[in-house]
Amino acid sequence: MVNVLGLDIGGANTKVAYIRTLEGVIGSVEVFVEYFPVWKNFKGLVGVLGKLREFVGGDFDVVGVTMTAELSDVYRTKREGVEHILGCVFEVFGGVPVFVLRSDVSLVSLEEALVSPLGVASANWVATGWLVGQYFEDCIVIDVGSTSTSIIPVVKGKVVAQGVTDLDKLLYGELVYTGCLRTNLAAIVQAVPIRGAVAGVSSELFALSGDVHLVLGNITGEQYTCETADGKGVMRSDALTRLARLVCADTEMLTEDELIQVAKYVYEKQIQQIFSGLSKVYNRVKDMGVTKISILTAGLGKDFLAKVAAERLGTDSILIMDLGKLLPDKVSLAVPAVGVALMAAKHCEVIEK
Amino acid sequence: MVNVLGLDIGGANTKVAYIRTLEGVIGSVEVFVEYFPVWKNFKGLVGVLGKLREFVGGDFDVVGVTMTAELSDVYRTKREGVEHILGCVFEVFGGVPVFVLRSDVSLVSLEEALVSPLGVASANWVATGWLVGQYFEDCIVIDVGSTSTSIIPVVKGKVVAQGVTDLDKLLYGELVYTGCLRTNLAAIVQAVPIRGAVAGVSSELFALSGDVHLVLGNITGEQYTCETADGKGVMRSDALTRLARLVCADTEMLTEDELIQVAKYVYEKQIQQIFSGLSKVYNRVKDMGVTKISILTAGLGKDFLAKVAAERLGTDSILIMDLGKLLPDKVSLAVPAVGVALMAAKHCEVIEK
Numbered sequence: 292m293v294n295v296l297g298l299d300i301g302g303a304n305t306k307v308a309y310i311r312t313l314e315g316v317i318g319s320v321e322v323f324v325e326y327f328p329v330w331k332n333f334k335g336l337v338g339v340l341g342k343l344r345e346f347v348g349g350d351f352d353v354v355g356v357t358m359t360a361e362l363s364d365v366y367r368t369k370r371e372g373v374e375h376i377l378g379c380v381f382e383v384f385g386g387v388p389v390f391v392l393r394s395d396v397s398l399v400s401l402e403e404a405l406v407s408p409l410g411v412a413s414a415n416w417v418a419t420g421w422l423v424g425q426y427f428e429d430c431i432v433i434d435v436g437s438t439s440t441s442i443i444p445v446v447k448g449k450v451v452a453q454g455v456t457d458l459d460k461l462l463y464g465e466l467v468y469t470g471c472l473r474t475n476l477a478a479i480v481q482a483v484p485i486r487g488a489v490a491g492v493s494s495e496l497f498a499l500s501g502d503v504h505l506v507l508g509n510i511t512g513e514q515y516t517c518e519t520a521d522g523k524g525v526m527r528s529d530a531l532t533r534l535a536r537l538v539c540a541d542t543e544m545l546t547e548d549e550l551i552q553v554a555k556y557v558y559e560k561q562i563q564q565i566f567s568g569l570s571k572v573y574n575r576v577k578d579m580g581v582t583k584i585s586i587l588t589a590g591l592g593k594d595f596l597a598k599v600a601a602e603r604l605g606t607d608s609i610l611i612m613d614l615g616k617l618l619p620d621k622v623s624l625a626v627p628a629v630g631v632a633l634m635a636a637k638h639c640e641v642i643e644k
Numbered sequence: 645m646v647n648v649l650g651l652d653i654g655g656a657n658t659k660v661a662y663i664r665t666l667e668g669v670i671g672s673v674e675v676f677v678e679y680f681p682v683w684k685n686f687k688g689l690v691g692v693l694g695k696l697r698e699f700v701g702g703d704f705d706v707v708g709v710t711m712t713a714e715l716s717d718v719y720r721t722k723r724e725g726v727e728h729i730l731g732c733v734f735e736v737f738g739g740v741p742v743f744v745l746r747s748d749v750s751l752v753s754l755e756e757a758l759v760s761p762l763g764v765a766s767a768n769w770v771a772t773g774w775l776v777g778q779y780f781e782d783c784i785v786i787d788v789g790s791t792s793t794s795i796i797p798v799v800k801g802k803v804v805a806q807g808v809t810d811l812d813k814l815l816y817g818e819l820v821y822t823g824c825l826r827t828n829l830a831a832i833v834q835a836v837p838i839r840g841a842v843a844g845v846s847s848e849l850f851a852l853s854g855d856v857h858l859v860l861g862n863i864t865g866e867q868y869t870c871e872t873a874d875g876k877g878v879m880r881s882d883a884l885t886r887l888a889r890l891v892c893a894d895t896e897m898l899t900e901d902e903l904i905q906v907a908k909y910v911y912e913k914q915i916q917q918i919f920s921g922l923s924k925v926y927n928r929v930k931d932m933g934v935t936k937i938s939i940l941t942a943g944l945g946k947d948f949l950a951k952v953a954a955e956r957l958g959t960d961s962i963l964i965m966d967l968g969k970l971l972p973d974k975v976s977l978a979v980p981a982v983g984v985a986l987m988a989a990k991h992c993e994v995i996e997k
Contacts, residue, residue, distance in 0.1 A: 362889070362892055364850060364873065364874035364876075364886070364889060365874070367876075367885055367894075368885075368894040368895060368896050369894050369896070369897075370894075370896060409896070409897070413892070438847065438848070439846075439847075456892075456893070456897065457891075457892035457893070458838070458843060458891050458892055458893040458897060458898075461843040461844045461845070461846075461891055461892060462838065462839075462841045462842070462843045464844075466844070466892070467844060468830075468844055468845065468846045468847040468848075469847065470847075474847045475828065475830065475831070475847055475849070477821075477828065477830070477831035478828070478830035478831055478834070478845075478847035479847070481831070481834075485811070485815065486815075488815045489815070490811060490814040490815045491814045491817075491819070491820060491821055491917075491921075492814070492821065492831075493792075493814075493821045494791065494792075494821045494822065494823075494827045494828055494831035494832070495791070495821075496828070496849065497717060520717065521717035521718070523717075523720075532720055532721075533717070536715070536717060538810075538811050538814055539715055539766070539809075539810035539811055539814060539819070540809070540810070540811040541720075541721040541722050541723075542721060543721050543722070543723060543762070544722075544762070544809065544811060545811075564844075568844075
């Protein structure tokens with residue numbers, strides 16, 4: 292029996308999975324999530340990790356770590372970010388063995404991670420891909436989060452992403468910076484159809500993708516968990532007000548129908564953005580000789596973005612499934628944290644043997 | 645002799661022009677600018693106006709007002725914004741006659757303005773067009789500010805804009821939401837060329853147009869007067885760091901040459917955005933039978949954005965001039981404030997006669 296902590300330290304949320312495993316099989320899982328926007332107060336990270344350690348309560352033999360918070364603009368470079376974040380991890384968890392996930396799907400010690408910090412930057416998608424690879428042979432995971440979308444190819448149970456860094460992944464379609472809550476609409480569309488013509492949009496932060504999906508009924512107010520653009524509420528009328536501002540208008544100047552047309556247009560653009568990345572990844576996987584591919588959807592946008600984009604692949608040889616329904620309970624709340632915990636558990640067992 | 649105050653109440657800056665005129669001709673001009681981001685503390689507007697009134701010191705017979713601050717997202721609708729802003733103006737300047745500029749190029753009393761608040765919303769470009777029309781018969785003004793660009797056609801000395809509201813102007817190319825300092829790069833480009841391929845960009849607020857123009861030498865650090873995306877400095881190295889983050893990279897992963905290529909690409913996109921609006925306006929003016937058109941450039945981006953876009957009209961029949969060099973000293977610092985002041989002065993003289 293190995294008790295493991297998995298840490299996924301993101302820019303806005305720090306997630307911990309506490310799992311008990313026997314020979315690499317998950318016994319029990321507990322997940323804790325702490326909202327902590329690192330760009331607002333990066334010095335508080337040690338405190339947050341300490342608090343999460345207390346939450347967990349039980350003993351653990353090993354810690355697995357992955358992160359994306361190093362991209363936050365409080366850090367001048369990723370190196371600076373990785374060094375600070377791993378320093379905090381060491382301060383809180385230094386008493387037990389700590390393993391850090393590299394984007395080449397290996398685990399290294401804290402000391403080794405600090406030798407080449409870029410290798411462990413933004414690697415949490417690897418943990419997702421690895422975990423899925425434990426259950427599925429050939430698949431593509433489409434994880435549509437609040438701000439961005441990860442598209443992760445797995446072949447013969449192994450992560451076969453072409454990109455290692457976020458930059459690579461942006462080039463190869465494996466990272467698409469569109470999401471279902473926090474994306475600035477001005478970054479999705481440069482113009483929208485209004486009254487038979489095309490209006491350029493304001494480049495301010497006036498409305499977010501959460502407004503589009505709230506107006507279209509894709510999400511509820513409770514699911515709109517991020518801060519809104521104007522700091523106001525998450526009623527449908529609030530979202531319509533923000534949508535109107537995208538073209539410097541208000542709800543006296545534009546009707547609800549006109550605003551719904553704008554929302555539909557932005558929604559369609561998001562599907563296209565995700566499809567564009569997905570089709571690149573899909574064709575690469577096909578070129579590897581895979582004939583039957585499962586598409587696993589994850590994240591808040593799994594149904595109205597990931598699934599819809601996947602359906603556009605338009606082939607009978609793919610099967611679209613909801614990842615959350617295939618994995619053990621609670622896991623879908625923090626897939627990378629669980630993944631890196633299980634990797635660390637297996638790593639320990641291998642070392643012990 | 646009429647002494648007039650002109651107020652241009654913007655979302656980020658409140659500008660006052662104090663002018664003394666005789667029969668519509670400007671005698672002396674003083675300009676005061678107060679940085680006041682209305683979205684951070686709209687209740688402070690009365691205090692700011694009071695402070696500016698004290699700055700001015702001298703007596704005045706009449707006040708002319710125009711605004712754009714009503715678009716700020718602290719206000720639910722433009723109506724709510726206009727009502728609040730004019731209420732503040734009344735509180736501070738209610739003792740003298742106040743005239744408010746409408747976007748149909750007329751002046752109305754505070755009471756009349758409140759009857760149809762949308763008519764006075766975001767009308768400050770009208771003051772610019774009207775002022776220019778006092779000096780030039782047929783011209784197009786391209787005013788490239790920190791965040792957006794106004795393209796204002798003047799024929800036979802009259803403003804002939806097709807759009808009245810910001811929404812109309814976005815439809816007709818008379819308002820282009822791209823500027824030389826504060827524009828989020830993610831709203832200008834959705835992908836950039838990197839190492840022979842195309843990388844999607846992050847939709848976060850990682851870098852601003854000011855970073856592009858600082859890196860390319862179009863502006864100096866002193867001219868980079870808005871807050872930066874990461875709250876850090878305005879050295880060239882700071883700007884390169886922010887530019888790298890646009891594609892989730894840093895200055896260890898991308899060379900300076902690669903980042904300059906990205907900057908040049910964004911710069912070219914901005915020129916295209918402005919040209920796209922300008923060509924619509926230009927062709928409409930040509931269709932009105934005007935054969936010789938002057939293009940007057942204004943704002944911080946007058947040389948490297950407005951002028952470059954105008955040159956792409958590629959015709960001998962246009963003359964490109966710097967508006968600031970043609971108007972009296974200091975006026976170019978606050979053209980709409982001076983314009984609305986002079987309009988109010990003339991309006992008074994007409995009434996007195």
